[in-house]
Amino acid sequence: MFCEKCDAQIDENSVFCPKCGKKQTKAIDISGNNEALDKKRSKKNKTIIAVIILFLTAAIVAIVFIVNGGNNSYGENNNPPIGLAEASASDFEYEYDADLGGVVITKYLRIAPKVRIPKKIEGRPVVGIDGAFSGTDVTEVYIPNSVTKIGGSAFAHCKDLTNLTIPDSVTEIGAFAFEGCTALTNIAMSDNSVTEIWQYAFKDCISLTSITLPDGLLQIGSNVFNGTGLTSITLPDSVTIIDSGAFQGFTNLIRITMPKSLKEIRSYAFKDCIGLTSITIPNGVTEIGPEAFMGCTGLTSIIIPDSVTEIGNSAFSYCENLTSITLPENMNNIIDFCTFKGCINLTNITIPNGVTTIGSGAFSDCTSLTNITLPYSLTAIEDEAFRNCTGLTSITMPDGVTTIEEYAFYECRGLTSVIMPNNVTEIEQKVFFGCTNLTSVTIPNGVKRIDFSAFAETSLESIALPDSAESFDVGYGDGLPDVITYKGKIYTGYEFYDIVTRGRSFDNSGGQASSQNPNHLNDPLSDSTCPRCGREITYGNSCDCTWCDICNAWMLGHGHGEGEEPVDGQVLSQNSDYSIGNYIRVVPELNGMMLEDAK
Structure with a gap:
């Protein structure tokens, strides 16, 4: 038989249990048919099983928490966190959006750091978040599967938000949605859900060092990741356009993998990404926009496929370490303005x-x-x-x-x-x-x-x-x-210059009125003699001025019409401008000669 207390097997004639000392009040059927004993054993076994199940559940939860980095990811089914009650309608300001077909939350009214957004408000599905949490102190936000759009500035400047899971239902992330979330290190987006990420969506998320973009993504807006800590990005095969300034100024970006589906790289998409050292543009891209890679000073090589037909102005300007480049055979008829300027x-x-x-x-x-x-x-x-x-x-x-x-x-x-x-x-x-x-x-x-x-x-x-x-x-x-x-005639340089500039006049503002005139090469000879050197003056011109080709100087009058003479003692240096009346005359190669000496 067995002890009533500890179930130890004892002699059937024993009054006390030799193991626990319990006095036996009645005989126990060792055949196992005793109903009281069966109930007792069953109750004990259930207790043991419950403890084991509870322990295993706790272990699983802990493992999931560790794998997810301690974040508030709610798994594929986006289940709400245990113990976090759903917020009420009175916690928000909201409006109905007919285009989205439901309620859009526009402002969070409480100060609680953890928020579970309700799936419905006033019987209508919550479909959007638009600026609702901007500048708040939230640390954890649960987004239900009813939400399809995270609108502009939805979580902007939430400086204590570290992690966020975007449910499968969301297809669009609006402009500035997470701007300035400086503590955000992880954001989970499931495949084939988000198709559009608009401009500056993650601007200045300085702690964001990695991100997996969904396979269904079609377009990345301008400056989406401007000011983040990203070092590498792989674009999914669904992307066809890299928009203007999408990665502009990412000094930490070292590697970018572009998909085969890509068709266009727009203006300043990678401007000033000084950490990029090499890049492969996939075959299929037809256009590289203006300033697309301008200032990528670390870039040493680039492969441009034959599919490219247009390269915009300044596309590779100031890529100071670029040593060689082969342009595609099929590009259009123009190498544009400053395309490779400053590639030293x-x-x-x-x-x-x-x-x-x-x-x-x-x-x-x-x-x-x-x-x-x-x-x-x-x-x-x-x-x-x-x-x-x-x-x-x-x-x-x-x-x-x-x-x-x-x-x-x-x-x-x-x-x-x-x-x-x-x-x-x-x-x-x-x-x-x-x-x-x-x-x-x-x-x-x-x-x-x-x-x-x-x-x-x-x-x-x-x-x-x-x-x-x-x-x-x-x-x-x-x-x-x-x-x-x-x-057929040979001239010295100075001689030629001085002859063709005769009669060249400028208006008072210095604007050129007439170009050098080769007709002066046919000017009639003068039979005058130079008063300075005594030599015959061999060239003259049509305005009653005379020229000595030995002294390389103008002789006699410079006047037009009035016949005004230069002022005695005026010193003119090489290529100086000599002002008379309403004209300015170029007087070359006087070498500081006094005009009075030339008379």
Whole structure:
């Protein structure tokens, strides 16, 4: 038989249990048919099972909590947290939104840090949150599955909010929704739910270092992650457009993985992302917008697929560590304004055939650029296209080029030779100004105009002007070539300059009224003699002024109409402006000579 208290097996004649000392009041049936004993054992077993179940439940909850980093994630079913009562309608301000088909909460009225948003208010589903918790001290918010839109500034500046689960029902996250949530480290979004994230949604979430974007995401708005701590992002295959400024200014962003579905990278999408070192643009992208990668100073290489047809202005400007780039064969006919400006380590580039125009400043300040291949399709080199490319040593322009605009090769100090094609008709002002090592240039027949100081401050010893030239200004001062040939005649640089500038007048504001005039090369000779040196004056002009080619000075009167004389004793230096009446006359190369000495 068994003890009534401890169930120990004892002798059937025992009065006391030898184990626990309990006095036995009645005999116990050892066959197990005793009903009282069965009930007692059953009750005890249930108690043990209940304790085990409770323990296992607690363990599971603890494990889930640890895995989720201690956050308030409610699992796939978005179950509300245990013990957190649903808030009442009186805790909120709200309004009905006919487009969304339910109630939108607009303001939270309590100060409780933990909030469980109700699924319904006044019998209608809660479908949206719009600015409701902005600036509050909430630490935990449960969003029910009825909500489809988290609107503008919904949780902006909730500085104590660390984690949040967005339920499967939400399809849209509005502008500035989580702006300034500085403690937010984790936000959970399920796949195939959120399709749109609008501008500045996570702006200045400085503690947000990683995020998994849902597979159903279609569009990322401008500056969505501006000011976050993200270092890497993988965009889902559903994304087709990276909007303007989406990742602008992310100094910590090191890696971005773009999906094959991507079609367009819009303006300044990655501007000033100084941590990016390399990037692969997937085949299928057709357009890279203006300033898309501007200022990405850490970028050393980039692969642009043949699918790209358009690269916007300044797209890669000031990518200071970019060393080489191959442009796609199918890109459109223009390399736009300042596309590669300031890429100081870019050493070579191949421009594909089909490009007709190199835009303004496209390669300006690319100081390490030593070699560039221009395509046969090229027709125009716009202003400042290669300005200050000090490493460029030679340039050969294809036959199709007809226009070379102002400052195109300004201060390309390494440039030693230039060959221009026969179709060029005009060389604009200061195109080769300051190319201090330029010793050889071929100007084709057909050029009609060479504008202001086109070849000034070069090392050209001689230059042959085509007979077709009608107006020109090759340089001035020390920057003039030693010898200039024109229509079979040979002139010294100073001589040529002084002759063609005769009659060149300026209005009182300094604006140019007439260009250098080659007709002065045919001015009649004067039979006067120079009062200073006694030599015959070999050149004259049509305004009764005379010139001594030995002294390189004007003689006699400068007046127009009134015949006014210069003031005795006035000192004029090289290229000084001499004012008489209503005109300002250029007076070159007087070398400080006193006018009274020249009379």
